[in-house]
Amino acid sequence: MSTDKTSPADKADPTEPIHLDKPHEAPVDAPPAAGEAVTAVDPRLLVREQGFAGYLSEFKRKMKAGDLGSLPVVVGLIVIMAIFQSLNSNFLTAGNLSDISVAMVGTGMIATGIVFVLLLGEIDLSVGSVSGVAGATFAVLNVTHGMSEWLALVLAILTGTVAGAIHGFVFARIGVPAFAVTLAGLLFWNGFMLQVLGSNGTINLDSEGLVAKLTSYYFSDVAAAYGLAAVAVVAFFLTSFLDSRRREAAGVPSRPLSEIVLRTVLLAVPAVGAAAVYNQYKGLPLAVVLFLAVLVLTDFVLRRTAYGRKVFALGGSIEASRRAGINVVMIRTSIYAISGTFAAIGGLFLASKITAANQGAGSGELLMNAIAAAVIGGTSLFGGRGRTWNALLGVLVITSIQYGLALQGIASPIQYMITGGVLLATVVIDAVTRKTQKSAGRA
Amino acid sequence: MVHVSATPVLALRGVSKRFGAVQALTDVELEVHAGEVVALVGDNGAGKSTLVKTIAGVHPIDDGVIEWEGRGVQINKPHDAQALGIATVYQDLALCDNIDVVGNLYLGRELRKRGILDEVEMERRSRELLTTLSIRIPSVRIPIASLSGGQRQTVAIARSMLGEPKLVILDEPTAALGVEQTAQVLDLVERLRERGHAVILISHNMADVKAVADKVAVLRLGRNNGVFDVKTTSQEEIISAITGATDNAVTRRAARNAEVQK
Numbered sequence: 001m002s003t004d005k006t007s008p009a010d011k012a013d014p015t016e017p018i019h020l021d022k023p024h025e026a027p028v029d030a031p032p033a034a035g036e037a038v039t040a041v042d043p044r045l046l047v048r049e050q051g052f053a054g055y056l057s058e059f060k061r062k063m064k065a066g067d068l069g070s071l072p073v074v075v076g077l078i079v080i081m082a083i084f085q086s087l088n089s090n091f092l093t094a095g096n097l098s099d100i101s102v103a104m105v106g107t108g109m110i111a112t113g114i115v116f117v118l119l120l121g122e123i124d125l126s127v128g129s130v131s132g133v134a135g136a137t138f139a140v141l142n143v144t145h146g147m148s149e150w151l152a153l154v155l156a157i158l159t160g161t162v163a164g165a166i167h168g169f170v171f172a173r174i175g176v177p178a179f180a181v182t183l184a185g186l187l188f189w190n191g192f193m194l195q196v197l198g199s200n201g202t203i204n205l206d207s208e209g210l211v212a213k214l215t216s217y218y219f220s221d222v223a224a225a226y227g228l229a230a231v232a233v234v235a236f237f238l239t240s241f242l243d244s245r246r247r248e249a250a251g252v253p254s255r256p257l258s259e260i261v262l263r264t265v266l267l268a269v270p271a272v273g274a275a276a277v278y279n280q281y282k283g284l285p286l287a288v289v290l291f292l293a294v295l296v297l298t299d300f301v302l303r304r305t306a307y308g309r310k311v312f313a314l315g316g317s318i319e320a321s322r323r324a325g326i327n328v329v330m331i332r333t334s335i336y337a338i339s340g341t342f343a344a345i346g347g348l349f350l351a352s353k354i355t356a357a358n359q360g361a362g363s364g365e366l367l368m369n370a371i372a373a374a375v376i377g378g379t380s381l382f383g384g385r386g387r388t389w390n391a392l393l394g395v396l397v398i399t400s401i402q403y404g405l406a407l408q409g410i411a412s413p414i415q416y417m418i419t420g421g422v423l424l425a426t427v428v429i430d431a432v433t434r435k436t437q438k439s440a441g442r443a
Numbered sequence: 444m445v446h447v448s449a450t451p452v453l454a455l456r457g458v459s460k461r462f463g464a465v466q467a468l469t470d471v472e473l474e475v476h477a478g479e480v481v482a483l484v485g486d487n488g489a490g491k492s493t494l495v496k497t498i499a500g501v502h503p504i505d506d507g508v509i510e511w512e513g514r515g516v517q518i519n520k521p522h523d524a525q526a527l528g529i530a531t532v533y534q535d536l537a538l539c540d541n542i543d544v545v546g547n548l549y550l551g552r553e554l555r556k557r558g559i560l561d562e563v564e565m566e567r568r569s570r571e572l573l574t575t576l577s578i579r580i581p582s583v584r585i586p587i588a589s590l591s592g593g594q595r596q597t598v599a600i601a602r603s604m605l606g607e608p609k610l611v612i613l614d615e616p617t618a619a620l621g622v623e624q625t626a627q628v629l630d631l632v633e634r635l636r637e638r639g640h641a642v643i644l645i646s647h648n649m650a651d652v653k654a655v656a657d658k659v660a661v662l663r664l665g666r667n668n669g670v671f672d673v674k675t676t677s678q679e680e681i682i683s684a685i686t687g688a689t690d691n692a693v694t695r696r697a698a699r700n701a702e703v704q705k
């Protein structure tokens with residue numbers, strides 16, 4: 001047989017591993033099995049100790065590797081809130097916090113779409129204009145033409161989907177840089193909105209209507225806010241716990257119960273706190289419920305489905321994705337369609353705030369704020385790193401700055417400069433993180 | 444010399460590939476049988492990686508025929524090659540830095556349960572696979588970015604073996620590796636052959652080639668420059684075929700020898 005050609009001197013028995021020490025599993029969290037202590041442990045293996053010493057060393061390792069996650073923005077948010085509270089004791093009142101969380105939803109929805117685009121390492125400059133088109137479309141269909149509210153709402157959102165899909169297709173299929181395509185989109189859709197609005201310029205919405213309710217409706221029953229907080233906390237605990245049980249059963253590393261409890265408590269504190277704040281004012285805002293629902297849904301899609309995995313793969317390496325059989329054109333096009341859809345949804349929330357569609361919609365600082373929110377929240381500009389929850393954190397920072405400065409009576413020039421400074425700090429952290437990760441990787 | 448099987452798993456007949464002004468491959472012939480390791484050697488720029496990419500569907504061929512188990516086939520995209528049972532480990536590793544080891548192993552063929560990624564099962568099987576191949580990495584849940592070059596290579600090879608392929612192509616798998624990891628990769632290659640896989644191994648290292656290959660196919664400037672039997676050919680003969688130092692008579696003699704051996 002031709003397979004006999006290797007002389008025994010050349011090579012040991014091929015079924016025998018080449019290592020002198022035994023092949024060794026790499027337990028991350030698993031408790032060390034009895035007798036395993038005898039085996040020589042490769043110092044490179046990341047064996048996490050149990051208990052809080054374990055978390056601490058894991059945390060230090062992550063810090064060293066540049067794996068900061070949402071930590072900088074959470075710290076930043078606390079600092080910002082502390083500063084504004086010290087300047088004006090009205091800042092941390094239930095009314096102000098509730099208003100901030102309703103006002104942020106429009107920009108936050110747009111930023112959610114931007115997170116998808118940033119995950120690819122691309123950009124979408126058209127979202128501001130597209131959001132304006134959605135508001136105008138709804139106003140014209142519903143108010144001018146008397147179409148039913150729900151149908152007009154669906155069509156308005158679909159205008160965003162279609163606009164985004166067009167940008168995505170031109171970018172992905174024809175290969176025009178996304179920057180250029182969406183810059184063209186920015187101009188085109190702004191013109192389109194002005195054309196649709198017509199000579200009048202402003203169309204007022206029904207102040208008791210569906211779109212108006214998006215930001216004006218509050219679940220005033222005290223049970224609503226606490227109920228939602230309780231459901232979220234219990235659901236989080238149960239999914240973590242069941243997942244951990246399944247992992248245990250399959251013999252792969254799982255989170256210990258103590259860690260699950262700790263994480264649940266870390267979620268429960270802000271959840272119940274927010275519910276208490278809302279209940280001190282008008283109750284649980286519908287806008288916040290919808291925003292949270294969108295974040296839960298998009299996070300699930302990105303992290304638990306094959307589609308989401310493909311998005312991250314594309315953000316990591318286009319060539320690797322292509323070779324893994326991923327349809328790059330389809331994913332890219334769909335991402336821009338998603339971005340356009342969320343821009344439209346955001347636009348309806350923004351129209352809802354002012355119960356009107358006007359010529360100024362979607363222009364000015366909106367685009368920059370949406371992108372800044374995604375980035376400040378911790379989404380990497382280099383692609384492949386981020387979560388849609390980043391949009392929530394980022395938009396909270398930006399809206400807090402806006403409201404805090406407004407309380408002080410400080411005009412928007414200063415506000416732009418501060419937001420710009422925060423954004424710069426964030427992208428510097430992003431770039432440094434990326435560098436650290438690279439050098440830590442090659443160690 | 445015994446043929447492992449009569450029909451080659453993969454046969455290239457007169458394959459050509461052109462990139463703009465560069466004629467990367469001209470009329471290349473190649474046969475690989477099941478349970479056989481064919482080493483593909485040649486100077487830098489000889490067209491080895493290009494040949495691999497045509498087989499893997501990254502660059503469709505311009506001219507010629509690819510036969511799979513005796514039938515002519517079209518390989519136009521990576522998916523076509525995967526569907527036939529061709530797994531490729533590229534020289535420029537096709538891994539995503541930002542995704543963890545499990546995610547990379549299953550990239551493009553994720554296990555799903557009711558439409559949702561079955562992370563637990565993927566992780567369990569990944570650990571199993573890495574253990575069988577005695578591959579050691581710190582954790583299956585850290586991003587590829589934090590692995591060393593050698594560790595990445597072993598992950599890439601493990602990835603190629605997940606789908607039980609019939610043909611495995613390794614493009615310079617040991618180029619960036621240390622002594623121990625090279626031996627490990629060569630062990631993997633032998634294990635593949637024992638399991639009846641066909642293997643195409645690209646390498647610059649003659650010692651590696653001598654250790655595991657059955658046949659050596661030489662490419663020079665995008666053309667065939669002889670196919671040699673490893674057992675009966677000296678290292679010098681192979682090297683002169685690579686560098687083109689052979690005059691035609693020697694080349695022909697070596698080629699004739701190879702034919703006689705069969």
Ligand SMILES: Nc1ncnc2c1ncn2[C@@H]1O[C@H](COP(=O)(O)OP(=O)(O)O)[C@@H](O)[C@H]1O
Binds near residue numbers: 465488
């Ligand atoms: N994508 C490409 N575009 C243009 N030319 C290429 C491309 N890939 C390879 N080539 C050219 O084809 C020739 C063969 O390259 P390659 O197959 O990488 O050689 P090897 O792997 O044998 O070192 C080289 O001249 C190279 O420059």
Ligand SMILES: [Mg+2]
Binds near residue numbers: 491492493534
């Ligand atoms: Mg090469």
